[in-house]
Amino acid sequence: MADDTEDGEVELEARLAEQDTFEPSDAFVEQANVSDEGIYEEFEEPEAWERAANLLDWDEEYDQVLDDGDAPFYEWFTGGELNASYNCVDRHVENGRKNQAAIRWEGELGETRTYTYLDLYNEVNEFAAALRDMGVGEDDVVTLYMPMVPELPIAMLACARIGAPHSVVFAGFSADALATRMNAAESEYLVTCDGYYRRGDALNHKEKADEGLRGVEHDVETVVVDRLGDELTVFLGDHAHDYDELVDAHAGERVEPVSRDAEDMLFLMYTSGTTGEPKGVKHTTGGYLSYVSWTSHAVLDIEPEDTYWCSADIGWITGHSYIVYGPLSLGTTTLMYEGTPDYPERDRVWEMVDRYQVDQFYTAPTAIRAFMKWGSEYPAAHDLSSLRLLGTVGEPINPRAWKWYYKHIGDEDCPVVDTWWQTETGGMMVTTLPGVGEMKPGSAGPPLPGVSAEVVDVSGEPVGAGEAGYLVVTDPWPGMLRTLYDNDERFVSEYWSEYSDPDTDRWVYFPEDGAKIDEDGYITVLGRVDDVLNVSGHRLGTMEIESAIVGVPGVAEAAVVGGHHDVKGEAVYAYVITEDGSEGGEGLRAAIVEGVEEAIGPIARPEAVVFTPELPKTRSGKIMRRLLEDIANGEALGDTSTLRNPDIVDDIASRVEGD
Numbered sequence: 001m002a003d004d005t006e007d008g009e010v011e012l013e014a015r016l017a018e019q020d021t022f023e024p025s026d027a028f029v030e031q032a033n034v035s036d037e038g039i040y041e042e043f044e045e046p047e048a049w050e051r052a053a054n055l056l057d058w059d060e061e062y063d064q065v066l067d068d069g070d071a072p073f074y075e076w077f078t079g080g081e082l083n084a085s086y087n088c089v090d091r092h093v094e095n096g097r098k099n100q101a102a103i104r105w106e107g108e109l110g111e112t113r114t115y116t117y118l119d120l121y122n123e124v125n126e127f128a129a130a131l132r133d134m135g136v137g138e139d140d141v142v143t144l145y146m147p148m149v150p151e152l153p154i155a156m157l158a159c160a161r162i163g164a165p166h167s168v169v170f171a172g173f174s175a176d177a178l179a180t181r182m183n184a185a186e187s188e189y190l191v192t193c194d195g196y197y198r199r200g201d202a203l204n205h206k207e208k209a210d211e212g213l214r215g216v217e218h219d220v221e222t223v224v225v226d227r228l229g230d231e232l233t234v235f236l237g238d239h240a241h242d243y244d245e246l247v248d249a250h251a252g253e254r255v256e257p258v259s260r261d262a263e264d265m266l267f268l269m270y271t272s273g274t275t276g277e278p279k280g281v282k283h284t285t286g287g288y289l290s291y292v293s294w295t296s297h298a299v300l301d302i303e304p305e306d307t308y309w310c311s312a313d314i315g316w317i318t319g320h321s322y323i324v325y326g327p328l329s330l331g332t333t334t335l336m337y338e339g340t341p342d343y344p345e346r347d348r349v350w351e352m353v354d355r356y357q358v359d360q361f362y363t364a365p366t367a368i369r370a371f372m373k374w375g376s377e378y379p380a381a382h383d384l385s386s387l388r389l390l391g392t393v394g395e396p397i398n399p400r401a402w403k404w405y406y407k408h409i410g411d412e413d414c415p416v417v418d419t420w421w422q423t424e425t426g427g428m429m430v431t432t433l434p435g436v437g438e439m440k441p442g443s444a445g446p447p448l449p450g451v452s453a454e455v456v457d458v459s460g461e462p463v464g465a466g467e468a469g470y471l472v473v474t475d476p477w478p479g480m481l482r483t484l485y486d487n488d489e490r491f492v493s494e495y496w497s498e499y500s501d502p503d504t505d506r507w508v509y510f511p512e513d514g515a516k517i518d519e520d521g522y523i524t525v526l527g528r529v530d531d532v533l534n535v536s537g538h539r540l541g542t543m544e545i546e547s548a549i550v551g552v553p554g555v556a557e558a559a560v561v562g563g564h565h566d567v568k569g570e571a572v573y574a575y576v577i578t579e580d581g582s583e584g585g586e587g588l589r590a591a592i593v594e595g596v597e598e599a600i601g602p603i604a605r606p607e608a609v610v611f612t613p614e615l616p617k618t619r620s621g622k623i624m625r626r627l628l629e630d631i632a633n634g635e636a637l638g639d640t641s642t643l644r645n646p647d648i649v650d651d652i653a654s655r656v657e658g659d
């Protein structure tokens with residue numbers, strides 16, 4: 001087996017290594033939703049975004065496409081009214097697609113469920129009726145702390161139907177993380193789950209939810225989905241309802257979709273930033289839904305008859321935009337998978353692509369690197385010819401992984417879209433359009449039509465071709481976040497202060513990513529320039545991890561940085577000073593790992609905990625993270641001359657090597 005892989009790799013290297021640009025096939029271009037280069041020019045005026053809004057059904061036409069009167073608090077499609085659940089469900093039932101599969105779900109152990117658009121319509125209505133009955137009103141935030149079960153998108157759509165914004169908390173996050181988010185959003189309703197499967201084991205999720213609820217400062221009404229049946233019986237307790245019982249009790253009920261103002265909140269999504277407090281990113285109904293619908297159409301090339309698979313978790317923005325809202329608004333079939341990609345075998349994903357005849361596959365570079373490591377014999381054992389398009393998101397993809405994906409998964413016949421975007425942008429911003437122009441492995445591509453992304457230097461001047469700088473966006477776009485929940489001030493200071501000039505009313509969005517641009521305007525995103533790590537495509541704040549570590553008894557101080565990791569992209573390195581100046585030890589190391597898992601979740605688990613008597617600091621007392629990163633990466637150390645304690649650097653480096 002290993003030999004085969006090696007031969008394949010050698011051949012791939014030889015043939016593809018030299019190739020820097022790739023063209024979509026004529027067959028792809030011919031059928032593509034967007035294939036005319038002129039599209040870039042058409043988007044010179046904000047009015048062009050009507051094209052996105054036209055993909056939706058509006059209850060009330062909007063008066064104005066963009067209202068920039070109170071920048072950076074931009075408003076889109078003002079005066080318009082619509083309902084997201086109507087657009088993702090009802091209209092497809094009305095348009096003769098009621099028997100088409102909307103959601104196809106597969107559990108890790110192989111059980112399957114299919115919801116046609118009519119099934120989805122029924123259950124969304126019934127659960128919406130149940131939520132109303134529980135007292136959920138318009139604009140009440142409902143927290144959804146659920147794994148990848150069909151009831152998660154159903155609950156999202158039920159909330160949207162009654163105008164209650166949802167706040168989904170990733171199921172892998174800890175009890176503490178749930179409590180923080182529910183408190184911040186003052187959310188009085190929680191939908192959760194008894195448990196789910198991971199690598200064949202039944203995990204008790206309800207226990208974590210209960211523990212989280214103990215940290216919530218107000219009363220909460222809870223709904224629990226029974227995913228595990230007899231495998232796990234949970235005690236519901238006061239203020240808790242069984243999902244199935246609720247839906248049964250409301251069987252056949254219909255809830256009129258509430259007409260929401262275009263600018264009304266559709267959902268909140270908490271994400272990590274530079275400071276310890278997660279940021280509640282607010283997305284609205286009209287702009288967000290238009291944007292994800294449009295990008296699903298133009299970039300993912302989704303048609304109603306497709307079976308589309310995004311392997312992200314709905315607990316992150318990628319799942320919101322490109323498992324739920326984008327694909328369902330276009331009336332396609334979206335595939336959801338509960339488990340891990342190597343259970344029971346390393347070909348699980350490819351076996352599913354074949355069995356479901358998947359047309360588009362959208363995943364993260366970290367997954368591609370794992371697939372690569374496992375070997376090309378796994379995809380080779382399956383017929384992947386149903387695939388028409390491949391996509392990646394979440395972190396930079398190195399050309400070698402891009403080419404492996406292109407060859408071994410796409411058979412050199414599927415365009416690969418490398419899509420740069422963020423929780424805050426709502427949807428894709430920088431990527432090639434698969435039916436227009438060439439692809440360059442390692443470079444996401446030009447900004448999408450109508451998106452004015454640039455790469456600038458510290459003074460805000462565009463950098464020359466080949467130079468590194470900072471990515472900025474100079475004009476608003478419909479999918480943009482509108483504010484941070486309950487914190488307009490932080491919204492302005494986090495995103496609009498670096499390069500904006502309020503005196504001349506010039507507002508520039510700063511995503512906190514470094515980037516390069518080439519002579520064709522293709523952008524290569526280099527990674528975060530703030531204190532945010534990207535571990536397996538998951539965004540984690542170093543401050544959040546540090547405060548979890550400092551909370552462990554025996555720890556005096558901690559600094560967290562990212563070090564390169566072959567599969568995860570980045571891994572968490574924690575440098576720790578003990579309270580009594582001792583060397584630390586296994587007990588404390590274990591307590592630190594546990595502390596991080598409790599505060600955030602296993603995704604933030606440190607790869608290495610390095611005990612040190614001191615941290616490298618500047619004379620003004622600032623921790624020199626760059627040096628700690630160099631140490632984590634085993635790289636030559638940068639300038640240490642500004643350090644107050646230069647000797648400590650070699651000392652720490654020797655501790656890491658000895659780790």
Ligand code: WTA
Pocket residue numbers: 271316317318392393394395396397418419420421422423424444511512513525526527528534537538539
């Ligand atoms: C990174 C995920 C390079 C980037 C949708 C960004 C990328 C952060 C790419 C947002 C890409 C996302 N190439 N880097 N194609 N896509 N990123 O909010 O650093 O979880 O700022 O949104 O992921 O992560 P978030």
